[in-house]
Amino acid sequence: MHQSDDRMEITPQLLLRAYSCGLFPMADSADDPEIFWVEPEHRGILPLDAFHIPKSLAKVCRQNRFDIRIDTAFNAVVDGCAEPAPGRTKTWINRTIRELYGQLHEIGHAHSVEAWRDEQLVGGLYGVTLKGAFFGESMFSREPDASKVCLVALVKRLRERGFVLLDTQFTTEHLKRFGTIDVSKETYEGLLDKAMGVDADFIESPTRSF
16 A cells, blocks of 8 residues: 555546556545555456356346446535445545546546336446546445346446456455456556556447348
């Protein structure tokens, strides 16, 4: 971990540069205004060609229980990710994080995938896009399976638009169900370098030749 320099202003451009070098920011708590840089020795990634959808979740997806939307409520998704949840009584999403990612969203480098039901936001996830990489930050659910369906939608979108790396930062038992694995720092650097050479667009559909 690398402590941020108090004399250095953390800008969206610096944040993108950090991601391109394999670093990402975190905070000790929501009440702590400081952030620090994290560079794990082992990195969680979800290989896009090995994504696994459990049978029970596939059934939920077929039911179209949720209306999946992109970037219609980014700040609300970040707020949802900062809420206490079972097994997570504290959040690392502080005001600095909220402001920085809000700015990244405004310039097209941070996006949300949202689950809506009866016009209520019931789950979602957000992350950062840079070249051919999506760096997942956090997810939340207010209804069973809401964030999981968002993850399925995210992977589908990344595949369709030519992304080659889905970085989950860490692995959890929850994410392992979908195929997330740990890779060494050296392996991750190679995958990241490849992704930085790919031009992918999270919003625009790929151009097809007929």
